[in-house]
Amino acid sequence: MPFGxxxxxxxxxxxxxxxxxxxPDEKWYRTYMGGSNFISYYLLKELPAGIEPxxxxxxxxxxCSVVTGAPxxxxxxxxxxxxSPLTGGFAETEAGGYWGPEFKFAGFDALVVHGRAAKPxxxxxxxxxxxxxxxxxxxxxxxxxxxxxxxxxxEDTRIRVVSIGPxxxxxxRYACLQNDLEHYNGRTGMGAVMGSKNLKAVVVRxxxxxxxxxxxxxxxIARWHNERIKTHPPNVGxxxxxxxxxxxxxxxGGFLPTRNFKEGVFEGADKLAAPAYHETIFHSSSTCWACAxxxxxxxxxxxxxxxxxxxxxxxxxxxxxxLGSMLAIDNLPAVARGNQICNLQGLDxxxxxxxxxxxxxxxxxxxxxxxxxxxxxxxxxxxxxxxWLIEQIANRSGLGDVLAEGVKRASEKIGRGSEKFAFHIKGxxxxxxxxxxKTGMAMGFALSPTGADHIxxxxxxxxxxxxxxxxxxxxxxxxxxxxKTDEAKMRFFFIGQKAWGINNVLNLCNFTSVPIHxxxxxxxxxxxNAVTGWDVSLYELLQATERSNVMARVFxxxxxxxxxxxxxxxxxxxxxxxGPLKGKRIDPDTFRDLVALYYDMSGWxxxxxxxxxxxxxxxxxxxx
Amino acid sequence: MEVTVALxxxxxxxxxxxxxxxxxxxxxxxxxxxxxxxxxxxxxxxVVNRKDAQFNQILEDGDLVTVIPxxxxx
Numbered sequence: 001m002p003f004g005x006x007x008x009x010x011x012x013x014x015x016x017x018x019x020x021x022x023x024p025d026e027k028w029y030r031t032y033m034g035g036s037n038f039i040s041y042y043l044l045k046e047l048p049a050g051i052e053p054x055x056x057x058x059x060x061x062x063x064c065s066v067v068t069g070a071p072x073x074x075x076x077x078x079x080x081x082x083x084s085p086l087t088g089g090f091a092e093t094e095a096g097g098y099w100g101p102e103f104k105f106a107g108f109d110a111l112v113v114h115g116r117a118a119k120p121x122x123x124x125x126x127x128x129x130x131x132x133x134x135x136x137x138x139x140x141x142x143x144x145x146x147x148x149x150x151x152x153x154x155e156d157t158r159i160r161v162v163s164i165g166p167x168x169x170x171x172x173r174y175a176c177l178q179n180d181l182e183h184y185n186g187r188t189g190m191g192a193v194m195g196s197k198n199l200k201a202v203v204v205r206x207x208x209x210x211x212x213x214x215x216x217x218x219x220x221i222a223r224w225h226n227e228r229i230k231t232h233p234p235n236v237g238x239x240x241x242x243x244x245x246x247x248x249x250x251x252x253g254g255f256l257p258t259r260n261f262k263e264g265v266f267e268g269a270d271k272l273a274a275p276a277y278h279e280t281i282f283h284s285s286s287t288c289w290a291c292a293x294x295x296x297x298x299x300x301x302x303x304x305x306x307x308x309x310x311x312x313x314x315x316x317x318x319x320x321x322x323l324g325s326m327l328a329i330d331n332l333p334a335v336a337r338g339n340q341i342c343n344l345q346g347l348d349x350x351x352x353x354x355x356x357x358x359x360x361x362x363x364x365x366x367x368x369x370x371x372x373x374x375x376x377x378x379x380x381x382x383x384x385x386x387x388w389l390i391e392q393i394a395n396r397s398g399l400g401d402v403l404a405e406g407v408k409r410a411s412e413k414i415g416r417g418s419e420k421f422a423f424h425i426k427g428x429x430x431x432x433x434x435x436x437x438k439t440g441m442a443m444g445f446a447l448s449p450t451g452a453d454h455i456x457x458x459x460x461x462x463x464x465x466x467x468x469x470x471x472x473x474x475x476x477x478x479x480x481x482x483x484k485t486d487e488a489k490m491r492f493f494f495i496g497q498k499a500w501g502i503n504n505v506l507n508l509c510n511f512t513s514v515p516i517h518x519x520x521x522x523x524x525x526x527x528x529n530a531v532t533g534w535d536v537s538l539y540e541l542l543q544a545t546e547r548s549n550v551m552a553r554v555f556x557x558x559x560x561x562x563x564x565x566x567x568x569x570x571x572x573x574x575x576x577x578x579g580p581l582k583g584k585r586i587d588p589d590t591f592r593d594l595v596a597l598y599y600d601m602s603g604w605x606x607x608x609x610x611x612x613x614x615x616x617x618x619x620x621x622x623x624x
Numbered sequence: 625m626e627v628t629v630a631l632x633x634x635x636x637x638x639x640x641x642x643x644x645x646x647x648x649x650x651x652x653x654x655x656x657x658x659x660x661x662x663x664x665x666x667x668x669x670x671v672v673n674r675k676d677a678q679f680n681q682i683l684e685d686g687d688l689v690t691v692i693p694x695x696x697x698x
Contacts, residue, residue: 231678233670237694240665249668249695274665372693459696462669464632466690469674516669516696 003213004532005066009038009467009500010108010130012123014197015056015115019130021108027455029109029535031619033544034065035507036092038110039081040551043090046112049558053085053189054171054196056116056568062103062162062202063110065507069101069210069289070531072222073229074512074519076101076289079185079504085173085196086189086351087427087451088407089559093176095162096288096509097183102160105206122163124154126205135200140166142344142371143178144312151204161203165346166215167394168195174351176427178343182286182296182313186348188335188428188450189406213533221527226292228518234462235518238295238511242285243317247273250317251325253461254580255437257430259356259380261423264434265579268330272320281336283310293511299336306337306374315339315349318454321432326359327386334383340388345394351406354429359399362419367414367523372399417599423569426451426549426561433459436584439485440511443493446566446591447598449552455510456564457496460489462516470515473522473538485586490594494601501545502510547618549602550610554623563608566595625685626648627656632692638662647683654679656689668694 007029009022032041039061051057063079078100084091104109107128120135138146139347146163161179167190168175175191178184185191194200213217229235237245250256251269258266270276277297286296297314301307315323319339329335342349362368363378370376378385392400402410407429411422428451435442444456463471463480474495478488497514502508506528513519517525521538528536556565568586575585599606603614615623630642638660639645647656656681657664669692670677683689692693 213655231680232676233664233667233679234694234696236679237665237668245665246694246696249633249666252693253695405639441648461695464690464692465630466671466674466688467632467669467692470676472674533645 002029003211004070005109006104006107008108010111010125011114012111012130012132013114014117014121014132014199017132029066029124031148031544032547033505034068034109035079036081036504036548036552037544038063039079039092040090040548040555042112042429043081043555044551046114047083053081053088054081054192056197058083058193058196060190060193060197060199061110063507064100064104065505067528067531068507069104070212070218070289070527072218072527073225073291073293074509076291077507078103079507080177080190082190082193083559084188084238084428084450085171089426089451089556089561090449091188091190092450092504093185093187094504094507095177095179095183095185096291098181098289099160099162099177099179099204100507101289102204102206104210104231105208106204107206107208110383111202112195113199116196120198120200122150122199122201122203124203125148127207129244136202137504139169143346144181144344146201147181152203154203156205156274158231159203159205161201163201163392164191164194165344167346168192170394171195171567172393172396173406173409174348175346175356176348178346181311181343182298183288184343184348186350189348191346192427196303208605212531214530217530218527221523221530224523225512225518227511229292232518234516235293235511238293239285241274241278242295242297242314244277244297244320245274246271246317246333247320249390250433252580255434256325257321257432257434259328260326260361260557260568261420261430261434263578264329264437264576264581266325268328269325271330272324272332272335276332281308281333282314288509291509294513301333301336303333306333308333308336308340313343314338318431319349319353322349323356323386326353326357326432326490328380329383331383334387338387341390343386345390347390347394350431351429352390352393354423355393355403355407355410356386358410358421358423359389359403362414362418364508366415368399375397378582411495418568423571424452425567425569426565430569435568435580436576436586438482439489439492439586440480440482440496441600442568442572442586443490443594444497446568449549449556455500457493457500458516460492463492471495471499483584485590485594487594487597490597490601494598497549498542498545501548502541505541505544505548543618547620550614550618550620551623553604553608553610557609563595566608625683627683627685627687627689629656629660630690631690632690633695635662635666635691635693651683652679653677653681653683653689656683657691662691666693668692668696
């Protein structure tokens with residue numbers, strides 16, 4: 001009997017209205033382990049090259065890992081992936097909360113959704129039984145209404161629901177999924193793929209216990225980890241302030257994206273950041289399954305224009321930048337309200353903020369005019385315009401219909417020079433970290449297989465000076481200078497990407513795990529073995545991680561990506577206009593040379609294709 | 625006793641880039657931060673002698689204390 005995993009992958013065919021289980025062997029589980037590996041495995045096995053992402057041919061994969069559901073802080077995440085409607089390439093997006101463990105307790109490790117239902121449906125998965133149920137009465141509802149209706153219909157308030165809102169139904173290319181109203185699979189447009197399948201929700205209820213090889217050892221590691229979380233400074237800060245606690249330092253450092261990445265310092269940042277956040281809108285903290293960090297924020301405010309409901313999620317750092325500094329809005333209730341509308345409508349707040357910033361910069365420069373907006377102005381700093389545009393996008397009304405395509409496609413449709421304000425990498429809008437102040441982060445944006453992605457590597461700033469010790473077990477002994485763009489920085493990125501890649505394969509939270517937060521590499525290996533009964537090493541985890549990066553790369557190459565897609569936005573090749581980083585830029589020729597160096601280090605050829613040798617080293621014979 | 629402090633980013637306004645601080649024997653990291661006028665809320669990464677450290681950790685003569693503000697990402 002396997003430990004840690006169920007040995008069952010659920011396949012549902014919405015076109016046929018059928019389901020079946022696949023039972024891979026132990027070798028398969030130990031080779032791929034979970035998360036992004038499960039996703040790229042099925043994408044490469046199941047999808048013909050070149051399919052349209054919003055067609056019935058795409059698949060949608062919900063992936064846990066061999067350790068998801070173990071009672072350890074951060075071991076609660078699940079990943080959703082498909083071919084992205086935003087990038088046309090590999091997509092994955094994670095969320096915490098309670099859905100992932102509940103899905104494991106219902107008897108499965110991953111769900112692969114095939115085809116398209118003829119009419120709206122939802123999946124009801126309970127302890128190994130699967131039903132495809134009519135969702136006609138749910139279509140058009142927001143995520144909160146959907147949850148309430150499902151709890152009533154199934155007469156169970158303990159169900160866990162991942163759903164899409166109207167944005168996903170309307171195929172907004174950056175629509176997201178949410179679970180329990182405060183956890184989001186935000187990026188890469190998976191809500192649109194779910195909407196294209198006429199799939200409103202996946203509801204799970206599991207009462208089976210996760211079988212672990214050494215439960216007492218897991219308990220001991222959990223006690224150690226949770227105690228350390230209470231005193232480890234990065235975790236102490238997250239517990240106290242959540243990610244809003246990061247706004248001040250990032251702004252002080254001069255790399256808080258402001259006015260569509262034009263500037264790195266926002267004059268109104270203090271009004272968005274902790275402690276103002278806590279003094280004005282904070283209600284309570286919240287958490288994910290079995291997690292001691294409690295970084296989630298709940299917000300509440302009685303306000304005529306910008307009411308906040310504690311059930312609908314509190315703005316995280318990315319939301320404060322997306323709807324705040326990027327739009328030069330310092331009205332915290334308005335930003336938090338905009339975030340809650342995104343949550344209810346099912347929009348990725350990162351792409352939504354970036355798209356609105358694009359629209360505002362176009363308007364400021366006369367490319368978009370009142371003729372495009374129905375007579376409304378779209379100026380930086382206008383909170384009401386921000387909220388109006390969010391609703392336009394979610395419903396694909398007016399200008400929102402064009403903006404719902406993302407900045408790449410929207411700028412192609414709008415033309416008139418708007419392309420120079422459309423900031424994306426591989427078609428995905430950027431999360432909010434200016435690469436001129438964190439060049440390792442910039443490398444992650446350029447080289448992530450999902451397009452611009454800020455969680456591809458740990459942030460450079462944490463490894464300055466003697467902080468580098470956290471990557472000693474990976475052989476990185478030299479301090480990291482956040483501003484340098486050189487061979488040493490590429491080595492930092494290369495190692496950091498592998499370290500965080502473990503979290504993508506095992507579906508662990510970066511806020512509990514290695515290398516920044518309370519977990520250590522040694523205890524993580526112990527934890528995996530206590531759950532699974534295996535004898536994995538750090539080397540084996542890193543091999544699984546590299547498999548994930550290589551398989552995603554093979555998928556993207558197959559879909560037509562080339563080295564020219566591994567680049568940055570033009571603004572980062574220009575000098576920062578002010579603040580602490582005034583005059584800093586990334587040299588494009590140096591950056592291109594370092595991307596080629598990364599291919600060399602990775603065992604990829606100069607076209608960015610993993611070599612035959614690399615595929616064999618990783619045991620990926622089936623990709624030769 | 626004497627410890628060396630290395631501060632990064634905006635924390636440098638509290639003290640030069642790297643310098644020596646005299647403390648009473650048995651002093652903890654929290655007391656060093658207090659002496660330098662650094663609030664614990666402004667500490668993101670805390671490292672003593674290249675190892676993760678805690679605010680209540682007791683310092684020893686010759687220790688190297690590295691402090692970086694919270695400026696990662698979420």
